[in-house]
Amino acid sequence: MSAASGKVLAIDGELTMATAAQWIERGRAQARTEDLVVDLSGVTAADSSALALLFDWMRVARASGNKVRQTGMPAGMRSLATLYGVDELLPADA
Numbered sequence: 001m002s003a004a005s006g007k008v009l010a011i012d013g014e015l016t017m018a019t020a021a022q023w024i025e026r027g028r029a030q031a032r033t034e035d036l037v038v039d040l041s042g043v044t045a046a047d048s049s050a051l052a053l054l055f056d057w058m059r060v061a062r063a064s065g066n067k068v069r070q071t072g073m074p075a076g077m078r079s080l081a082t083l084y085g086v087d088e089l090l091p092a093d094a
Contacts, residue, residue: 007034015077016020020049027053030067031061037094045052050077051086058091069094 007030020050030036030051035059043050058068081087 008037008039010039010042012044014045015040015043015050015053016047017049020053023053024056027057028060031057031066032064033066035066036061036068038068038070038091039072039094040070040074040077043072043074043077046074046077046080047065047086048080051081051084054091055086055089055091067091 009023009027009030013019013090015023027036027038038054038057039052040046054068054070061068070091073093078087081090088092
């Protein structure tokens with residue numbers, strides 16, 4: 001990604017309740033300073049905490065005048081968003 005399109009935060013491995021805490025401050029810090037692109041293509045397993053992270057980062061970014069976009073969202077994570085009725089609230093694909 002170019003600097004104009006935002007800083008990329010690439011997440012690898014599981015993004016679940018057990019691992020979400022290690023990502024929250026990284027994403028918040030980036031979302032406060034510039035647009036954030038979250039690369040989810042390396043996520044091997046996700047639960048509802050992955051969606052909660054995205055929404056948290058969107059809230060932080062919006063408060064700072066920035067935006068969050070995502071790329072490579074796994075099908076299972078997208079299915080969860082649809083199940084919970086929040087798929088239309090997800091950040092746009094990068």
